[in-house]
Amino acid sequence: xxxxxxxxxxxxxxxxxxxxxxxxxxxxxxxxxxxxxxxxxxxxxxxxxxxxxxxxxxxxxxxxxxxxxxxxxxxxxxxxxxxxxxxxxxxxxxxxxxxxxxxxxxxxxxxxxxxxxxxxxxxxxxxxxxxxxxxxxxxxxxxxxxxxxxxxxxxxxxxxxxxxxxxxxxxxxxxxxxxxxxxxxxxxxxxxx
Numbered sequence: 001x002x003x004x005x006x007x008x009x010x011x012x013x014x015x016x017x018x019x020x021x022x023x024x025x026x027x028x029x030x031x032x033x034x035x036x037x038x039x040x041x042x043x044x045x046x047x048x049x050x051x052x053x054x055x056x057x058x059x060x061x062x063x064x065x066x067x068x069x070x071x072x073x074x075x076x077x078x079x080x081x082x083x084x085x086x087x088x089x090x091x092x093x094x095x096x097x098x099x100x101x102x103x104x105x106x107x108x109x110x111x112x113x114x115x116x117x118x119x120x121x122x123x124x125x126x127x128x129x130x131x132x133x134x135x136x137x138x139x140x141x142x143x144x145x146x147x148x149x150x151x152x153x154x155x156x157x158x159x160x161x162x163x164x165x166x167x168x169x170x171x172x173x174x175x176x177x178x179x180x181x182x183x184x185x186x187x188x189x190x191x192x193x
Contacts, residue, residue, distance in 0.1 A: 009047055012037055013061055016054055021102040025055060025110040055110050056117055062107070063124045081137040082179045085146050088132075089176050092149055095156050095168065104157040138182050145178035 015037035019028050028051055034041040048054035074087020096104060111117050129146065136142030152171060155161045163171060 009057075010061075012039070012044055012047060012054075013058055016058055017103050020058070020106045021099050025106040028055065030054065052114070052117075055107070055114075056120070059107060059111070059117060059120050063120060067124070067128075082132070082135060082142050084128075084132040084135040085142045085149075085179055086176065088128075088146065089149055089172055089179075092153060092172060093169075095162065096153075101157055101159050105159055108158060136179070138180055140183055141181040142179050144181070144183065145175050148175045148178060 012033065016028065016033045019032050019036050023032065030041055030044045030048070030051060033054065034044045037044070044054070048057055070088050070091045072087075073091040074083045077083055077086055077090065080086060111121060129143070132142050132146055133139045149172075152163075152168075152175070156163075
């Protein structure tokens with residue numbers, strides 16, 4: 001019978017995120033994570049055999065947390081039309097803190113260089129889009145709202161632009177307005193001559 005595990009996986013992942021936020025994903029090593037976590041390198045290797053596996057675990061945890069938070073925000077809305085996308089709009093009310101933006105930026109760089117890591121993100125985005133389309137009263141409007149929302153969040157998370165709070169709130173209200181908008185052209189009522 002093996003020894004009982006005493007090191008929390010989240011403790012290791014938290015340490016890895018701190019290293020990424022401070023040094024970038026490119027400079028992440030199992031040794032630097034072990035040092036940051038105050039554990040042996042063997043403890044890091046126990047769960048994450050490679051740097052790639054460690055970054056993959058960080059991405060998976062971030063997706064799971066983000067999805068859970070967005071679902072909770074949608075659930076808080078109760079019985080409303082297009083609850084999935086409106087929950088995501090509600091969840092976006094508070095932008096990423098500065099330290100989280102640094103981590104997001106570094107992880108995006110890692111994702112850009114690794115097709116395997118991007119697969120988790122691609123699968124998650126497909127699932128979110130399918131769920132919001134299935135749930136939406138006006139699917140096209142909901143999709144446009146989601147794309148606008150993700151564009152806003154991407155600008156912020158990559159630290160390209162941060163809107164002042166008042167303007168950001170207005171943008172979120174306007175994105176919510178898009179949810180019910182049907183951009184399909186209306187058939188012309190003009191009679192043929």
